[in-house]
Amino acid sequence: MSFGDGFLRFPDLFPGRRGGEPWGDRTVAVDVAGGPYLFTGLSAAQAAAVRDRFAGLCRDASEAAATAMVATQVFRAPAADFLDRDVRGWEYTLDMEHAPSAVSLAGLRLMARLDWGPHLAGGLWTCEEAGEEWSASVFENFLRVLAAYRLLAEEGAVIHSAGVTGGESAFLLLGPSGAGKTTVSRLCLARGAAVLSDDLNAVRLGDGGARLQKLPFTGDLGDRGSLGDAPASVPLRALLRLAKGPEERLRPLSPAAALAGLVAAAPFVNRDPWRREALLGVLERLARAVPAYELTFSLAGDPWAILQSISP
Amino acid sequence: MSVITPTTVLKRRSDVRYRLIEGEAVVLRQSAAEVLVLNEVGASVLELADGERSVGDWIDALAAEYEGDSTALARDVLAFAAELAEAGLLEPG
Amino acid sequence: MSLSRVIATAWRENLLFSVLVELTYRCNLDCFFCYNDLGLKGEPLTREEYFRLFAELREMEVLNLTLTGGEPLAHPDFLVLGARARELGFVVRVKSNGHALRGELARRVRDEVDPFLIEVSLHGATAVTHDRQTRVPGSFDRLLANLRELRELGLRVKLNSTLTAWNEGEIEGMFAVADSLGLPLQVDPEVTPRDDGGREPLQVTASREGVLRLFRLQFERGRAAQGGQVEVQVARGGDDGTLPTPVDKHCGAGSSGLAIDPYGNVYPCVQWRRPVGNLHRQGLREIWRGSAGLAEVRDLTVEVKERLAVQGAGGHLLNFCPGSAAIQAGTPFELYPAAVQRRELLEQVMAEEESGRKKKTSLPIVR
Numbered sequence: 001m002s003f004g005d006g007f008l009r010f011p012d013l014f015p016g017r018r019g020g021e022p023w024g025d026r027t028v029a030v031d032v033a034g035g036p037y038l039f040t041g042l043s044a045a046q047a048a049a050v051r052d053r054f055a056g057l058c059r060d061a062s063e064a065a066a067t068a069m070v071a072t073q074v075f076r077a078p079a080a081d082f083l084d085r086d087v088r089g090w091e092y093t094l095d096m097e098h099a100p101s102a103v104s105l106a107g108l109r110l111m112a113r114l115d116w117g118p119h120l121a122g123g124l125w126t127c128e129e130a131g132e133e134w135s136a137s138v139f140e141n142f143l144r145v146l147a148a149y150r151l152l153a154e155e156g157a158v159i160h161s162a163g164v165t166g167g168e169s170a171f172l173l174l175g176p177s178g179a180g181k182t183t184v185s186r187l188c189l190a191r192g193a194a195v196l197s198d199d200l201n202a203v204r205l206g207d208g209g210a211r212l213q214k215l216p217f218t219g220d221l222g223d224r225g226s227l228g229d230a231p232a233s234v235p236l237r238a239l240l241r242l243a244k245g246p247e248e249r250l251r252p253l254s255p256a257a258a259l260a261g262l263v264a265a266a267p268f269v270n271r272d273p274w275r276r277e278a279l280l281g282v283l284e285r286l287a288r289a290v291p292a293y294e295l296t297f298s299l300a301g302d303p304w305a306i307l308q309s310i311s312p
Numbered sequence: 313m314s315v316i317t318p319t320t321v322l323k324r325r326s327d328v329r330y331r332l333i334e335g336e337a338v339v340l341r342q343s344a345a346e347v348l349v350l351n352e353v354g355a356s357v358l359e360l361a362d363g364e365r366s367v368g369d370w371i372d373a374l375a376a377e378y379e380g381d382s383t384a385l386a387r388d389v390l391a392f393a394a395e396l397a398e399a400g401l402l403e404p405g
Numbered sequence: 406m407s408l409s410r411v412i413a414t415a416w417r418e419n420l421l422f423s424v425l426v427e428l429t430y431r432c433n434l435d436c437f438f439c440y441n442d443l444g445l446k447g448e449p450l451t452r453e454e455y456f457r458l459f460a461e462l463r464e465m466e467v468l469n470l471t472l473t474g475g476e477p478l479a480h481p482d483f484l485v486l487g488a489r490a491r492e493l494g495f496v497v498r499v500k501s502n503g504h505a506l507r508g509e510l511a512r513r514v515r516d517e518v519d520p521f522l523i524e525v526s527l528h529g530a531t532a533v534t535h536d537r538q539t540r541v542p543g544s545f546d547r548l549l550a551n552l553r554e555l556r557e558l559g560l561r562v563k564l565n566s567t568l569t570a571w572n573e574g575e576i577e578g579m580f581a582v583a584d585s586l587g588l589p590l591q592v593d594p595e596v597t598p599r600d601d602g603g604r605e606p607l608q609v610t611a612s613r614e615g616v617l618r619l620f621r622l623q624f625e626r627g628r629a630a631q632g633g634q635v636e637v638q639v640a641r642g643g644d645d646g647t648l649p650t651p652v653d654k655h656c657g658a659g660s661s662g663l664a665i666d667p668y669g670n671v672y673p674c675v676q677w678r679r680p681v682g683n684l685h686r687q688g689l690r691e692i693w694r695g696s697a698g699l700a701e702v703r704d705l706t707v708e709v710k711e712r713l714a715v716q717g718a719g720g721h722l723l724n725f726c727p728g729s730a731a732i733q734a735g736t737p738f739e740l741y742p743a744a745v746q747r748r749e750l751l752e753q754v755m756a757e758e759e760s761g762r763k764k765k766t767s768l769p770i771v772r
């Protein structure tokens with residue numbers, strides 16, 4: 001299988017550069033970790049839909065343009081460019097192709113590229129089918145990847161994780177799908193904690209240590225209702241690798257073990273041979289800066305109490 | 313190709329492209345990358361060669377347009393049709 | 406009853422003959438020196454607008470229609486538009502990078518569009534050089550494989566290249582590649598700025614020596630092909646380079662040719678980026694007849710011819726392009742450096758040719 005085969009009818013015509021037919025002339029700036037992220041070439045309907053989806057996180061475009069570090073041009077692509085695929089029942093991962101200064105992405109109704117020339121810029125081609133003008137999932141799938149790469153340049157990373165907080169500091173819970181991120185998040189919520197996200201969080205390294213930043217991407221928990229009132233950015237107190245067991249337990253982890261867990265949980269970039277080194281650098285510094293533990297939790301237990309017992 | 317008579321039906325070959333400029337026809341035979349220029353009568357013949365009308369129909373159509381000796385016209389048209397077929401611009405319709 | 410005379414009539418009477426259409430600026434490659442103005446904004450032409458345009462061009466008896474971009478095949482309606490162009494009897498040329506021209510798509514282009522010619526860009530004799538320009542690894546190998554396939558499909562293909570600092574050292578190799586594929590190769594010695602005036606492409610302008618080498622090679626090949634006297638085509642003659650120059654004008658820009666960008670802007674020529682109308686607002690015939698800008702351009706091409714006359718007999722060796730001058734120097738009259746150099750080097754090579762011939766005829770006869 002070569003790049004784009006499963007998603008695109010004409011992989012040979014995959015855009016080699018940011019050029020094509022924009023949807024319109026609207027610009028929206030989304031202010032999430034690593035942003036503001038500027039999206040240009042949107043139609044009025046798309047701009048409204050983005051503002052709706054990311055309510056509260058959208059800044060005035062002209063004001064943001066001055067500080068925006070990443071701009072993405074959005075173009076139309078004909079429905080004929082994309083293959084119809086039934087992805088129900090299986091986990092859908094984007095097709096990615098990595099080059100020294102570019103990353104190509106192909107997915108459901110999605111073509112995109114990230115180019116470093118030398119600064120990061122994005123190009124996104126979305127489907128031109130009636131009713132599909134705006135697809136939240138396409139936009140979000142792209143923004144997840146964009147944020148992951150953008151944060152790399154700012155001593156940060158996007159991590160598959162749950163982030164829980166009591167307000168003054170936060171905990172990063174790592175584990176593959178099914179490890180219990182959503183379950184532990186729910187248990188903590190019930191005890192008065194707030195959840196930044198039960199799916200994807202951003203870590204940032206700075207002079208003051210590591211911080212956890214909320215990303216507007218959630219898993220099952222977000223769909224079901226409130227996540228509590230987590231602040232957008234909180235100091236990171238500890239990294240926790242989740243394990244299931246009959247008895248609750250907290251066991252320290254070495255930085256090396258923490259690093260291994262982090263790399264496995266850093267999507268998109270961890271597969272990229274050209275930028276994996278940079279990612280490892282950030283994650284290694286993180287693993288040294290923040291204590292790590294393995295948290296064995298049980299459904300009948302109180303993981304929030306255990307987390308709070310970790311001294312700051 | 314056999315002798316062209318008024319009952320022969322001819323049409324432009326599929327690779328022929330042409331335009332009329334000031335009464336003359338600039339013709340390109342794509343497969344041979346050859347460009348020809350035809351005078352008014354030749355241009356008219358090319359236009360009329362739709363694969364449905366016979367050479368005789370062309371003569372009638374042109375006789376209505378041009379005054380003068382209709383026999384001479386018929387002879388010219390037949391000769392032209394043969395020439396254009398020879399040049400690869402026309403084929404049996 | 407010559408073609409030149411008919412064409413001269415066309416120019417004199419301002420009869421549109423050739424139109425070049427940039428269908429999209431989307432491209433599946435990323436050539437360093439691409440001249441497209443990617444920052445250009447506008448409303449893309451719809452399928453219906455293209456159909457209307459083609460119908461008008463047919464009524465105006467336009468013969469040549471060149472589809473380009475970006476990569477024209479990347480336009481969603483390429484096959485539909487190409488088929489319509491064929492139906493309407495245009496001589497269709499497609500300028501493509503060839504990267505996607507294989508398999509089903511290539512077959513469909515042949516069967517549904519049946520173009521007169523596909524013009525494909527070659528940037529080097531090696532993958533290192535070619536891919537350096539396209540910035541897509543593997544594009545050279547893909548191109549060669551596709552060219553073989555296109556030939557087997559019976560499509561007519563021509564190779565176009567621009568001489569650059571990157572490929573000037575392997576120009577013989579590029580001709581060898583073309584020869585091995587049985588395809589003609591046309592090499593342009595001039596890199597032009599971007600359509601928005603950006604000068605980055607000029608960073609890879611070939612050296613003087615490189616251009617000289619090219620001209621010598623072209624003369625040599627011409628001589629070999631014709632077994633003696635060579636007449637090298639040095640005069641620019643319209644978008645497809647196959648037309649002779651008009652009598653009273655320097656070129657056919659705006660009088661026998663036009664270019665149209667993806668947003669409906671109409672230009673006198675692909676090189677002269679002065680918009681003279683927009684198809685969203687007016688039909689093409691209306692622009693052709695009524696545009697003040699177009700009328701001015703026609704007068705300018707007359708003036709250019711008059712001004713060039715003072716250059717003497719070698720004036721045509723400049724291969725002067727008023728559109729290029731307008732972008733490079735701000736005025737369509739100024740002799741830009743590439744034109745001056747071109748004339749100098751051609752005169753030098755022609756002198757070498759002449760003295761070479763003289764040498765031969767003055768060899769002493771040995772008894």
